[in-house]
Amino acid sequence: MFLNSIEIQEIFKLLPHRYPFLLIDRVIDYEADKHISALKNVSVNEPYFQGHFPIKPVMPGVLQIEAIAQATGILGALSTPIEEAENRIYYLIGVDKARFKRQVVPGDQLLIEVDFKNVKRNFWMFKGRVSVEGKTSAVCEIMCTPRND
Numbered sequence: 001m002f003l004n005s006i007e008i009q010e011i012f013k014l015l016p017h018r019y020p021f022l023l024i025d026r027v028i029d030y031e032a033d034k035h036i037s038a039l040k041n042v043s044v045n046e047p048y049f050q051g052h053f054p055i056k057p058v059m060p061g062v063l064q065i066e067a068i069a070q071a072t073g074i075l076g077a078l079s080t081p082i083e084e085a086e087n088r089i090y091y092l093i094g095v096d097k098a099r100f101k102r103q104v105v106p107g108d109q110l111l112i113e114v115d116f117k118n119v120k121r122n123f124w125m126f127k128g129r130v131s132v133e134g135k136t137s138a139v140c141e142i143m144c145t146p147r148n149d
Helices: 008-014 063-076
Strands: 026-031 035-042 088-100 107-119 121-131 135-148
Touching: 008 026, 008 063, 026 063, 035 063, 063 088, 063 107, 063 121, 063 135, 107 135
Parallel strands: none
Antiparallel strands: 026 035, 035 107, 088 135, 107 121, 121 135
């Protein structure tokens, strides 16, 4: 088993997302203020495959970026004192240097890795990568801001 793993029930407490838009199945490792590694199992039953593309299903690249963004939200929550983290949502406010390197198809397991870069004026910066079996499928830099709503 993973040392710093987080199962789905705990993820529900850290993210507001739910099916069909929750794109993190498990956190397999994290260190607050440093990094997070998470998994997403891609099933042929994902609703987006009905239209993208029915004959040759391919996971949209923007959803890979969203998976990175959701991992940053979890890392942000895990890096914030619990009394401050309650009712806090990390809103995506910027994506830079996004690149897509390979297709993701049903049956793939995404490894989503995010490294914390820095915070400036309450804007949190991260660098993210999605890979399948050690091969990069997407990379980007993410900026988000926490809000207590």
